[in-house]
Amino acid sequence: SQKIEQNSEALNIQEGKTATLTCNYTNYSPAYLQWYRQDPGRGPVFLLLIRENEKEKRKERLKVTFDTTLKQSLFHITASQPADSATYLCALDDTGGFKTIFGAGTRLFVKA
């Protein structure tokens, strides 16, 4: 069956450290993968998109990697801040890009 798996347990880290979140998928062949941030009761906010022919993408303190062999994406937040505390969702395309399917998300808590 098709699955997108993200760490269900919350990730707790100290301010200033690097947070690394994992997204694994099974039985998908996505052309691209996206990461979103969601705060409680609010809509997800787009962060980064990486295509299948890209290994890594960066935006300010954010870095995403995409390994189509391992079927895995890693999302890094460097120099993390308490304001980075949120749920982070990975999403990938299905059915030729018409459907964007989301993982359940990982909650990140950054302690001051």
Added chain:
Amino acid sequence: DSGVTQTPKHLITATGQRVTLRCSPRSGDLSVYWYQQSLDQGLQFLIQYYNGEERAKGNILERFSAQQFPDLHSELNLSSLELGDSALYFCASSVEMGGAEAFFGQGTRLTVV
């Protein structure tokens, strides 16, 4: 502000009733997506429209239907409501059919009592 407008923000209704959720996409976006998010659940894809035509369907119940109008706004109709339909319903829009970032509205919180 994402530019995607959803109304109403909150809706409380009784079981068996029918409701309509409305979404106005960002200016220029042709794709509209609907998602359901139950308490502590992930975003479940319901349906996608592109320029007025249905393009993809997820696990959308037969009691639910949607459409996208010529002015590109979209409506999600939920009928014969059950307690389990209580959830946040999000609309998102993007420029393309896929492979582009999606902009989400603030959601409609539906409570069925």
